Amino acid sequence: DQQVKQNSPSLSVQEGRISILNCDYTNSMFDYFLWYKKYPAEGPTFLISISSIKDKNEDGRFTVFLNKSAKHLSLHIVPSQPGDSAVYFCAAHPFGNEKLTFGTGTRLTIIP
């Protein structure tokens, strides 16, 4: 049972344009959502997060949007840079439970 789904295994975007990565979840108990970025041969690194009481969180070029009614979140990267090429995972956990459930990841390639 895949509770966190990233339906696009890969995405290619031109440098300077906007990258939009999507994530859907099924568990209504999820309360906190995170995005991680992973380069080859490295561990995932935390990128940005959002609580269920918000619908948007920004950090520099990165913005995460949460639509609770649709059980959908997205990560926007503007403008996209070559260094953004990586695999992006979304993850979620219920309130008070630190057990993260990860999606399967989306490989983002930024084309110079």
Added chain:
Amino acid sequence: DAGVIQSPRHEVTEMGQEVTLRCKPISGHNSLFWYRQTMMRGLELLIYFNNNVPIDDSGMPEDRFSAKMPNASFSTLKIQPSEPRDSAVYFCASSFSGSVYEQYFGPGTRLTVT
């Protein structure tokens, strides 16, 4: 400040051998997680500890896998006996479970069982 440290980075072993993976969490973090990443199943949680106590081991595949956390600065994941299907990248992560649960990952151990 050092991040999560894992050793070895690469391990190649023969089927039937015992494998021990090691992890040193970030100082001050009180939760530790072991994950396995494979092409088929993605990133899956095997077990996690809070204050050195195992909280959830429901992801441990079978009795061949065991994990310990004897103190706040060290944890091991052991596979005995190892099988080819255990080949994967194993990550350790740590966090401070005081507020939001952002986990910090180590570089991983790539295990190959032949």
